[in-house]
Amino acid sequence: MNFQTLKLHQDGALLRVTIQNPPINLMSVTMVQELFQLGGRLHADPGIRVVLLDSADPDFFIAHFDLEDLARAEADPSQGSKYPDINVLQSLTMSWKALPQVKIARIEGRCRGAGLEFLLGAMDMRFATPQAQLCFPEASGNFLACGGGSSFTALAAGPARAMEVLLGARDFDGVEAERYSLVNRTLPATELDAYLQDLVGRLLKRSPAVVAAHRAVFAAVYSGMVEPLFAGLAAENVGMRAAQASPEMKAGIAAHLKAGQTRENELDLPATLARLAQAG
Amino acid sequence: MNFQTLKLHQDGALLRVTIQNPPINLMSVTMVQELFQLGGRLHADPGIRVVLLDSADPDFFIAHFDLEDLARAEADPSQGSKYPDINVLQSLTMSWKALPQVKIARIEGRCRGAGLEFLLGAMDMRFATPQAQLCFPEASGNFLACGGGSSFTALAAGPARAMEVLLGARDFDGVEAERYSLVNRTLPATELDAYLQDLVGRLLKRSPAVVAAHRAVFAAVYSGMVEPLFAGLAAENVGMRAAQASPEMKAGIAAHLKAGQTRENELDLPATLARLAQAG
Amino acid sequence: MNFQTLKLHQDGALLRVTIQNPPINLMSVTMVQELFQLGGRLHADPGIRVVLLDSADPDFFIAHFDLEDLARAEADPSQGSKYPDINVLQSLTMSWKALPQVKIARIEGRCRGAGLEFLLGAMDMRFATPQAQLCFPEASGNFLACGGGSSFTALAAGPARAMEVLLGARDFDGVEAERYSLVNRTLPATELDAYLQDLVGRLLKRSPAVVAAHRAVFAAVYSGMVEPLFAGLAAENVGMRAAQASPEMKAGIAAHLKAGQTRENELDLPATLARLAQAG
Numbered sequence: 145m146n147f148q149t150l151k152l153h154q155d156g157a158l159l160r161v162t163i164q165n166p167p168i169n170l171m172s173v174t175m176v177q178e179l180f181q182l183g184g185r186l187h188a189d190p191g192i193r194v195v196l197l198d199s200a201d202p203d204f205f206i207a208h209f210d211l212e213d214l215a216r217a218e219a220d221p222s223q224g225s226k227y228p229d230i231n232v233l234q235s236l237t238m239s240w241k242a243l244p245q246v247k248i249a250r251i252e253g254r255c256r257g258a259g260l261e262f263l264l265g266a267m268d269m270r271f272a273t274p275q276a277q278l279c280f281p282e283a284s285g286n287f288l289a290c291g292g293g294s295s296f297t298a299l300a301a302g303p304a305r306a307m308e309v310l311l312g313a314r315d316f317d318g319v320e321a322e323r324y325s326l327v328n329r330t331l332p333a334t335e336l337d338a339y340l341q342d343l344v345g346r347l348l349k350r351s352p353a354v355v356a357a358h359r360a361v362f363a364a365v366y367s368g369m370v371e372p373l374f375a376g377l378a379a380e381n382v383g384m385r386a387a388q389a390s391p392e393m394k395a396g397i398a399a400h401l402k403a404g405q406t407r408e409n410e411l412d413l414p415a416t417l418a419r420l421a422q423a424g
Numbered sequence: 425m426n427f428q429t430l431k432l433h434q435d436g437a438l439l440r441v442t443i444q445n446p447p448i449n450l451m452s453v454t455m456v457q458e459l460f461q462l463g464g465r466l467h468a469d470p471g472i473r474v475v476l477l478d479s480a481d482p483d484f485f486i487a488h489f490d491l492e493d494l495a496r497a498e499a500d501p502s503q504g505s506k507y508p509d510i511n512v513l514q515s516l517t518m519s520w521k522a523l524p525q526v527k528i529a530r531i532e533g534r535c536r537g538a539g540l541e542f543l544l545g546a547m548d549m550r551f552a553t554p555q556a557q558l559c560f561p562e563a564s565g566n567f568l569a570c571g572g573g574s575s576f577t578a579l580a581a582g583p584a585r586a587m588e589v590l591l592g593a594r595d596f597d598g599v600e601a602e603r604y605s606l607v608n609r610t611l612p613a614t615e616l617d618a619y620l621q622d623l624v625g626r627l628l629k630r631s632p633a634v635v636a637a638h639r640a641v642f643a644a645v646y647s648g649m650v651e652p653l654f655a656g657l658a659a660e661n662v663g664m665r666a667a668q669a670s671p672e673m674k675a676g677i678a679a680h681l682k683a684g685q686t687r688e689n690e691l692d693l694p695a696t697l698a699r700l701a702q703a704g
Numbered sequence: 705m706n707f708q709t710l711k712l713h714q715d716g717a718l719l720r721v722t723i724q725n726p727p728i729n730l731m732s733v734t735m736v737q738e739l740f741q742l743g744g745r746l747h748a749d750p751g752i753r754v755v756l757l758d759s760a761d762p763d764f765f766i767a768h769f770d771l772e773d774l775a776r777a778e779a780d781p782s783q784g785s786k787y788p789d790i791n792v793l794q795s796l797t798m799s800w801k802a803l804p805q806v807k808i809a810r811i812e813g814r815c816r817g818a819g820l821e822f823l824l825g826a827m828d829m830r831f832a833t834p835q836a837q838l839c840f841p842e843a844s845g846n847f848l849a850c851g852g853g854s855s856f857t858a859l860a861a862g863p864a865r866a867m868e869v870l871l872g873a874r875d876f877d878g879v880e881a882e883r884y885s886l887v888n889r890t891l892p893a894t895e896l897d898a899y900l901q902d903l904v905g906r907l908l909k910r911s912p913a914v915v916a917a918h919r920a921v922f923a924a925v926y927s928g929m930v931e932p933l934f935a936g937l938a939a940e941n942v943g944m945r946a947a948q949a950s951p952e953m954k955a956g957i958a959a960h961l962k963a964g965q966t967r968e969n970e971l972d973l974p975a976t977l978a979r980l981a982q983a984g
Contacts (some may be wrong), residue, residue: 284626286633295641304547308608350871358843363939365859366863368928383641408549457723584829637946659920667914
């Protein structure tokens with residue numbers, strides 16, 4: 145499979161998926177489509193048992209959803225979701241979550257918005273470097289993370305810390321992310337690589353049957369959370385539609401697009417958004 | 425609004441509520457009434473979007489419920505709750521929890537019993553200094569935290585750590601409180617002030633609609649916990665009535681009142697209660 | 705009561721239960737029977753209010769279930785569980801979990817497999833030294849922790865960290881175990897002893913009524929988790945039967961038994977299992 149935004153490297157039963165969408169790894173419509181396609185392949189390929197997701201850019205894991213694609217999609221009714229309770233990014237996350245492989249993310253650099261949503265919902269485990277920056281900038285733009293991110297953050301971090309992460313809308317570094325249970329573990333890059341090499345080596349030895357048996361137990365233990373989770377996803381969409389009907393969100397996106405989704409603007413995105421809000 | 429036990433300072437959409445009920449910030453019946461009144465005002469005042477709760481006394485955030493008021497209330501049937509499954513402190517907590525504002529506590533000094541219950545149930549986020557002392561002294565007095573504290577501690581810290589906190593009935597300092605997820609974050613006082621200034625500044629920029637959208641998602645995701653939470657509150661009341669019918673609780677409160685709710689006795693309340701229990 | 709594998713020392717209302725089954729504290733059928741008998745006694749003995757479980761061997765808390773007993777049981781249909789949804793180890797854990805006493809574990813040395821399952825499910829609180837090693841080796845042997853361990857780990861650590869612990873199947877030291885919420889707290893041995901002496905002293909002062917009142921609140925608050933938990937236990941048994949029907953699990957156990965459950969092999973069991981898997 146040949147992708148524009150994802151570089152694949154298969155080594156036995158391990159598939160390393162490296163996000164590479166220069167200049168800042170925006171999650172574009174193309175990347176979403178490619179992640180869906182890759183998910184389809186993974187669903188049908190029992191030869192791959194572990195997926196390691198990382199980034200080719202040490203500064204950006206995923207910047208956030210490409211606002212130009214967002215603006216285009218909003219102008220084109222045919223791109224809207226057919227189901228009011230679930231949207232495309234949520235579908236992507238839930239379909240990856242259901243894959244039989246063990247999926248792990250190695251987060252270095254910024255991972256914001258749609259990127260963080262995907263990791264929180266779709267990955268089995270997340271690891272970060274101390275310099276990683278995890279952020280939901282949405283609230284700064286008068287909307288909310290609606291690709292599952294609001295729901296999955298609430299579940300992972302508990303309501304008090306999740307509310308701080310989502311409404312605070314600042315960068316949380318890797319050390320903070322571990323404390324708030326957004327990642328399993330945070331380690332300096334070289335230690336993290338050794339840690340993941342060991343972990344992946346172990347996971348590759350697990351038969352699909354053993355992994356499936358563990359998934360079945362977890363699904364049973366958390367079975368009471370399934371309906372509430374989907375209610376959460378639906379509530380994200382209600383909130384999103386309300387935001388889209390308000391002028392503030394459009395104005396924020398327009399200002400961001402006018403300033404440009406440039407490396408310079410995106411390195412400290414929370415500061416950029418604050419500056420734009422003040423100027424607007 | 426002019427209160428005896430709460431000093432209000434409004435700065436734009438931020439309301440700073442400083443607890444000031446010398447000499448040791450006991451939660452008195454007056455304070456409870458004033459918190460209810462303030463809640464009523466907040467419910468009706470969309471101009472206030474963030475509430476920061478702190479204390480005028482660096483040694484005491486809230487000492488605990490005033491035992492003289494408790495003894496008086498018990499002697500007066502008209503002060504009893506009309507609903508067996510929910511009591512006045514639980515009602516206060518649940519009514520504040522439902523307020524649209526973002527509510528944050530900055531905990532310095534001792535925060536024990538009814539004070540800690542209120543913070544765990546009513547606040548969206550809690551922050552502490554390392555020297556803060558969080559404690560449920562109730563079990564030492566042969567009863568249990570029944571203003572929502574037993575239930576909310578179980579939810580925040582998980583059953584194993586919550587059981588230690590509640591049955592241990594010792595002071596847990598701010599560092600421990602962060603480890604046990606009773607607070608979002610613990611930082612030295614000056615760092616904490618900078619942290620909260622930044623956070624509050626961010627929260628003030630959030631529109632009520634965006635905050636409400638996040639609350640709706642969290643409510644959906646945790647919808648399965650609503651009935652169990654109310655069952656927990658009801659169980660607190662069953663336990664409380666059983667305790668009130670036993671001579672041990674009355675004796676403990678009488679001994680505490682005889683020794684006096686003095687600053688000296690209350691600074692290390694767990695030690696004081698242990699001494700009183702030994703003497704009794 | 706006189707047990708082969710448990711040394712009891714009663715001091716007032718405190719029962720210290722020291723696991724002593726040399727050479728490596730395997731959880732044998734005899735130990736399981738004795739834990740059931742001790743549970744029966746505790747159920748009927750209101751004079752004991754706190755149980756402290758520790759180990760006579762500083763290197764091994766509980767090595768894991770004795771594979772010779774496991775092989776014998778599998779060859780003898782009469783030893784199988786009569787109920788397909790719950791097995792003997794799960795029953796042991798759930799019966800201890802239901803005891804009125806406050807049950808605490810002090811973990812020093814290796815605590816693996818069935819031992820860790822028992823602690824996660826049956827104890828109210830767990831404490832460890834930094835050198836403690838907690839591990840579920842089951843996945844390395846192509847099966848899963850099915851004495852409640854998969855379910856209770858998912859609940860204690862959350863799905864992302866639990867999946868890492870269970871599928872990783874490595875030793876997690878005490879410091880890691882605290883970070884992943886498998887234990888309340890990890891402290892160096894001498895500090896831990898002082899910590900537990902203080903905590904146990906406090907717990908001994910709590911009346912059975914107060915402890916029961918707290919348990920009632922926790923049961924109400926977590927009432928929604930009861931059915932999912934039993935569904936999790938049932939899923940563990942489904943997974944276990946599938947594993948038992950596969951040749952890999954039998955081969956792994958045979959190789960382990962051939963190499964011997966010796967102190968030398970068991971000190972670093974994950975490495976031993978990896979070596980055996982490579983050789984097989």
